[in-house]
Amino acid sequence: MPDNRWSLILHGGARTIADDLKDANRLGCLTAARIGAELLGNGGNALDAVELVVCALENDPTFNAGNGSVPTRLGGVEMDAAIMDGTTLEIGAVAAIAHVRNPVVVARLLLHEPTVLLVGEGARAFARARGVAFNDTSSTTFADLQHDTVGCVRWIATGRSRSRRRPGDFQASPQVGWAMPRSRVAVSMLTIMPGVSPSQATARASCACYWRAALWTSCGDTRLQLLPARHWRISNGSGARPALSRSIAKGGSALLTIAIILRSQWRQAGCPTFWPVFTRAISKGLDSMVEASGPLIIIGGHEDKDGDRLILSEVAARVGDGKLVVATVASHQPEGYFEAYQEAFAALGVHNLVELYVSEREETRSVATREILADAAGLFFTGGTSCASQVRSATRLSRT
Amino acid sequence: MIRDIHRRGGVIAGTSAGASAMSETMLVRGSSAESHRIGNLNMAPGLGLIPHVIIDQHFAERGRIGRLLGAVAQNPRVLGIGIDEDTAIIVEEGAFRVLGVGAVYIVDGEDVTHSNVAEARREEALSMFGVRLHVLAAGDLFDLQTRRPTSAA
Numbered sequence: 234m235p236d237n238r239w240s241l242i243l244h245g246g247a248r249t250i251a252d253d254l255k256d257a258n259r260l261g262c263l264t265a266a267r268i269g270a271e272l273l274g275n276g277g278n279a280l281d282a283v284e285l286v287v288c289a290l291e292n293d294p295t296f297n298a299g300n301g302s303v304p305t306r307l308g309g310v311e312m313d314a315a316i317m318d319g320t321t322l323e324i325g326a327v328a329a330i331a332h333v334r335n336p337v338v339v340a341r342l343l344l345h346e347p348t349v350l351l352v353g354e355g356a357r358a359f360a361r362a363r364g365v366a367f368n369d370t371s372s373t374t375f376a377d378l379q380h381d382t383v384g385c386v387r388w389i390a391t392g393r394s395r396s397r398r399r400p401g402d403f404q405a406s407p408q409v410g411w412a413m414p415r416s417r418v419a420v421s422m423l424t425i426m427p428g429v430s431p432s433q434a435t436a437r438a439s440c441a442c443y444w445r446a447a448l449w450t451s452c453g454d455t456r457l458q459l460l461p462a463r464h465w466r467i468s469n470g471s472g473a474r475p476a477l478s479r480s481i482a483k484g485g486s487a488l489l490t491i492a493i494i495l496r497s498q499w500r501q502a503g504c505p506t507f508w509p510v511f512t513r514a515i516s517k518g519l520d521s522m523v524e525a526s527g528p529l530i531i532i533g534g535h536e537d538k539d540g541d542r543l544i545l546s547e548v549a550a551r552v553g554d555g556k557l558v559v560a561t562v563a564s565h566q567p568e569g570y571f572e573a574y575q576e577a578f579a580a581l582g583v584h585n586l587v588e589l590y591v592s593e594r595e596e597t598r599s600v601a602t603r604e605i606l607a608d609a610a611g612l613f614f615t616g617g618t619s620c621a622s623q624v625r626s627a628t629r630l631s632r633t
Numbered sequence: 634m635i636r637d638i639h640r641r642g643g644v645i646a647g648t649s650a651g652a653s654a655m656s657e658t659m660l661v662r663g664s665s666a667e668s669h670r671i672g673n674l675n676m677a678p679g680l681g682l683i684p685h686v687i688i689d690q691h692f693a694e695r696g697r698i699g700r701l702l703g704a705v706a707q708n709p710r711v712l713g714i715g716i717d718e719d720t721a722i723i724v725e726e727g728a729f730r731v732l733g734v735g736a737v738y739i740v741d742g743e744d745v746t747h748s749n750v751a752e753a754r755r756e757e758a759l760s761m762f763g764v765r766l767h768v769l770a771a772g773d774l775f776d777l778q779t780r781r782p783t784s785a786a
Contacts, residue, residue: 527642529683529724533690533716533735534649544721544733551644560651606634609643616649 555610669699709742
């Protein structure tokens with residue numbers, strides 16, 4: 234059953250804001266949040282919402298993005314934007330693009346293209362070919378020079394029970410790179426570096442992390458060089474989430490411009506004041522990101538099955554009289570795995586053991602599988618004989 | 634369905650490949666016979682039950698420290714956790730406890746001052762300075778939020 238609850242998280246840049254700029258920062262965030270919340274409330278999709286919210290932030294000269302972009306040392310404006318669909322892991326990104334009104338719109342257009350990242354002139358030509366709006370005159374208002382850039386995540390709550398903390402499920406996020414296949418980076422880097430030989434380009438593209446690639450290609454940009462690498466990594470490299478959690482760990486003063494809206498709270502409170510909504514939502518949001526409900530027991534392999542069974546005892550103790558499902562999805566040849574565990578767990582007093590062997594993804598969603606998992610007290614993933622088996626088990630079960 | 638079990642307080646356990654699949658990102662290939670080469674690593678999305686970490690198993694037995702360092706070098710904000718055979722971590726409330734006969738290695742790249750992962754060629758060896766390594770044994774605790782271990786004693 235699809236769960237239509239969602240959260241929208243956006244930030245206007247993690248930084249301590251001067252007193253005279255606080256109102257403008259708050260207003261800008263709230264306005265953008267309202268636009269996104271309205272779209273999502275009417276059933277709009279995550280990518281549209283994220284794009285729209287970031288456009289609103291880019292249009293507001295208060296923020297260091299789009300209209301308010303801080304100039305480079307040479308006086309020009311070069312903007313970066315990235316957008317990712319967490320469900321498909323597709324990304325689109327532009328870096329060091331000039332003159333377009335909303336860089337995120339160009340990034341969005343790249344989402345379904347074979348090229349993931351375009352920079353500079355190439356990005357601008359692509360934008361022009363796609364009819365993206367340009368600014369004819371260069372912007373004269375800049376955000377505060379130290380202002381970090383903006384970000385937005387639309388995030389679906391997957392929980393049903395309100396009493397439990399909910400694991401967050403990122404659906405669209407500026408956090409790119411980690412899961413992105415290297416080959417796609419290489420391809421796009423080759424695409425975007427005219428005048429560089431293919432071997433040079435491949436060598437330079439051999440980092441899996443897209444944003445570091447973006448940093449690299451923009452290294453002629455004095456604006457980036459002025460920032461210490463670590464700051465850069467946190468603020469731009471990883472999107473909103475680590476910036477949020479780290480800033481909070483440091484006391485949270487830098488988070489003044491971050492607005493989080495949980496729809497239920499938003500609706501209930503009408504138009505609530507910023508801080509209570511923000512603090513409640515952020516604590517909920519962070520909780521659900523870092524904590525989950527039940528225990529995870531992660532084993533390095535070859536756990537003792539016929540001696541003291543130390544580790545399996547721990548699993549048994551937590552399952553008690555309940556049903557333990559043993560998933561043999563990761564094995565090439567599941568025969569024998571289940572029997573071995575059946576014997577080991579029986580000796581530990583767990584008798585309600587059910588095997589779940591999944592050969593195709595479709596089976597995972599079948600009625601029988603649902604029934605097996607419905608009343609399970611625990612789930613045990615066995616090992617496999619090859620690394621590829623990890624991928625299989627994850628892809629088959631990740632959406633279930 | 635898996636998340637449902639987890640959410641209502643059920644235990645999710647995994648061993649070997651089943652252990653690696655619990656994190657957001659998992660290592661699916663990478664050499665262990667020699668020092669890590671930049672290009673010698675492949676990652677894929679996992680189940681995402683434990684965020685911001687990458688887990689490797691059969692750790693000491695298969696000499697996987699190199700590939701875990703390589704994974705952390707590629708994304709320094711992710712915590713690398715290497716678990717020996719017949720050893721487990723029990724994750725609850727944002728922290729974990731070590732159980733079993735082997736050790737658990739934690740690679741924290743937060744304070745890395747230099748790495749050649751972005752610039753080097755694929756066949757070059759990894760260079761990384763300032764990486765923090767913890768080795769935990771049975772009973773030791775580790776807080777995933779503060780990234781600090783606590784001794785069993």
